[in-house]
Amino acid sequence: NAGVMQNPRHLVRRRGQEARLRCSPMKGHSHVYWYRQLxxxxxxxxxxxxxxxxxxxxxxxxxxxxxxxxxxGPSILRIQQVVRGDSAAYFCASSSTSGLGEKLFFGSGTQxxxx
Amino acid sequence: xxxxxxxxxxxxxxxxxxxxxxCDYTNSMFDYFLWYKKYPAEGPTFLISISSIxxxxxxxxxxxxxxxxxxxxxxxxxxxQPGDSAVYFCAASRNLIFGKGTKLSVKP
Numbered sequence: 174n175a176g177v178m179q180n181p182r183h184l185v186r187r188r189g190q191e192a193r194l195r196c197s198p199m200k201g202h203s204h205v206y207w208y209r210q211l212x213x214x215x216x217x218x219x220x221x222x223x224x225x226x227x228x229x230x231x232x233x234x235x236x237x238x239x240x241x242x243x244x245x246g247p248s249i250l251r252i253q254q255v256v257r258g259d260s261a262a263y264f265c266a267s268s269s270t271s272g273l274g275e276k277l278f279f280g281s282g283t284q285x286x287x288x
Numbered sequence: 289x290x291x292x293x294x295x296x297x298x299x300x301x302x303x304x305x306x307x308x309x310x311c312d313y314t315n316s317m318f319d320y321f322l323w324y325k326k327y328p329a330e331g332p333t334f335l336i337s338i339s340s341i342x343x344x345x346x347x348x349x350x351x352x353x354x355x356x357x358x359x360x361x362x363x364x365x366x367x368x369q370p371g372d373s374a375v376y377f378c379a380a381s382r383n384l385i386f387g388k389g390t391k392l393s394v395k396p
Contacts, residue, residue: 279324281331
């Protein structure tokens with residue numbers, strides 16, 4: 174009974190490369206959320222997706238960042254042309270519904286380091 | 289512009305005593321609050337929550353208090369145990385707006 178699975182755990186990229194972060198939600202969960210944690214900061218909401226739909230992307234930077242949650246397969250957070258400021262821990266969470274106060278179950282995160 | 293603030297970055301408590309973690313918020317439209325606990329190199333795990341229609345919710349050693357007029361909530365852990373040492377995040381609905389966290393250290 175796997176929880177939320179994120180891979181890779183650690184990802185190193187050089188400036189200008191692309192980063193792809195994957196998230197497989199808990200079984201039976203169709204709602205996925207992405208958060209970013211900068212050093213010494215809290216988790217900041219980036220995007221909320223349901224299968225094949227972006228519901229809320231109010232926290233996503235306007236450029237270079239995109240997310241998807243296809244009908245089949247994991248959710249992907251894609252960062253194009255990475256810069257040093259993108260270095261952070263990226264957490265994915267999932268839930269079974271989107272009700273008020275719905276508990277989110279988090280993965281262990283992907284630590285992105287941009288050289 | 290932080291909507292959820294945890295003004296104490298760290299707290300140290302003796303084992304067996306009470307730990308009180310505080311959280312302030314600015315948006316009176318928030319209607320649900322949650323506390324998450326995070327160990328190093330792991331994702332946050334849900335601890336306890338409270339609806340804005342309540343002022344207290346208790347679960348074992350953990351109690352959350354909500355003061356809507358002051359826009360303040362607090363998490364009480366009693367008695368504190370060394371295994372409680374972690375970073376605690378306060379979060380508010382919707383889409384979970386998180387505070388910066390308070391690192392709790394419980395000393396044996």
